[in-house]
Amino acid sequence: MKMSTVSKFKSRISLLLCPFLLISGLISGCNREKIAPKPVLPALNDVSLVSENRYSCTFDSIKHDFIVDLPDNAENAPLVLMLHGYGHNAESFRTSVQFEKTANPAGYAVVYVTGASDPEDRTSSLGWNAGAGTGKNRDTEFLTALAKYLQKEYSLDSSRTYAAGFSNGAFMTHRLAAEAGDTFSAVVSVAGIMTDSVWETRKSGNKVSFFQITGAKDDVVPKNSDGTAKHSKYPAVEDVMAYWAESNGAELTVETEVSSQAVLKKYENKDKNIQVWDLLVKNGGHEWPKEKFSGFNTNALILEFFEAQK
Structure with a gap:
């Protein structure tokens, strides 16, 4: 059977277009490979009221507790997650530092969170x-x-989500700043260190405000000033604070005695x-500084640090 003139024309067009279609397909395929889907963040489960403002929940089959202290008007309020030290919990940390008594009147929602035991x-x-x-x-x-759940549950300001921790909780704020800066825009580390694994995988650029409080006599936090860093794997x-300043493009603006x-x-990056x-x-030692000793x-x-984020 002879091919019609129209069929011959279509065949020639197809042959001419093949290279372009092939290249287009390859480019399209490459683009699809480069744009990896965002991982789906697991949600909290079994959130339930235990008593008053005390709640429990599970995440990844692990149970946690948290205490919610809200300001009089919580709508669009900033959020501060409070992370306790090793061996403690939300209740004991709240009793010890009472940050909500300072932050709630200023319009902040404060949530103390209990960590979990490690299987190992x-x-x-x-x-x-x-x-x-x-x-x-x-x-x-x-x-x-948890931060995203609280933002939605209490209509909080998602652009002002912060964390503050002591000791092991402060170690965790370094990790949050390094890995979850898109959620936590400012964190506070009281007597905290950056662990070796976070240091080794640190990014060259960040956009998260950071406040470190260190006691000169803290025997947990490695320091160049007293030589303890020479004997630590951390x-x-x-060096950690120099990194936070440099990676955020922040320059020294003030040095003062409080x-x-x-x-x-x-240090400040005024543009950002x-x-x-x-x-x-x-x-100071390994402690949450007390005014009668620290002045x-x-x-x-x-709170002044968090207020500076506005």
């Missing part, structure tokens, strides 16, 4: 997987999911409204 920790103590050792708990994802706090016992350095604060307490109010200073 023989003590079964509650804590946070800040990147030290071989911990398996997905705490970065959990705290991100980076010196001075008391006779404490010197505060403020990013703050990096570094406070050294001269005679300054820790909670008020933390």
Whole structure:
């Protein structure tokens, strides 16, 4: 059977277009490979009221508790997640620091959160997987999911979600800043370190404000100033703070004494409204500084830092 003139024409057009279609398909395929789908963040499960403002939930089959302290008007309020130290819980941390008494009147929602025990920790103590050792708990994802749940549940301002922690909870704030800066725009580390795994995988650029409070006599936090960093697998706090400042494009603007016992350095990226604060307490140990010894109010200073994010 002879091919018609129209069929011959269509065949020639197809042959001419084949290379272009092939190239287009390859480019299209490459683009599809480059744009990987965003991982779906697991949600909180079994959120239930325990008593008053105390709640329980599960995430990744792990149980957590949290305490919600809201301001009089919670709509569009900023949120601060409070992370306890190793072996403690939300209730004991709240009793100890009482940050909500300072933050609630200023319009902040404050939520104290209980961590979980690590399956490989023989003590079964509650804590946070800040990147030290071989911990398996997905705490970065959990705290991100909790923040998003609270934002939606109480109509909070998603652009002003913060975290503050002490000791192991402060270690966790370093990890949140490194891995969840798109959720937590500012964090506070009181007596905290950056673990080796977070340091080794750090990014060159960040957009998260950071406030570190360190006691000069803290034997947990490695420092270049006293030589303890030489014997630690974790980076010196001075190097960590230099990293937070540099990666955020922040430059030193202020160095001042907040008391006779404490010197505060403020770094700022004015274009992006990013703050990096570094406070050294001269005679401070591994503690949440108390005003009668340090000469300054820790909670008020933390709130001042958060207020600087506006």
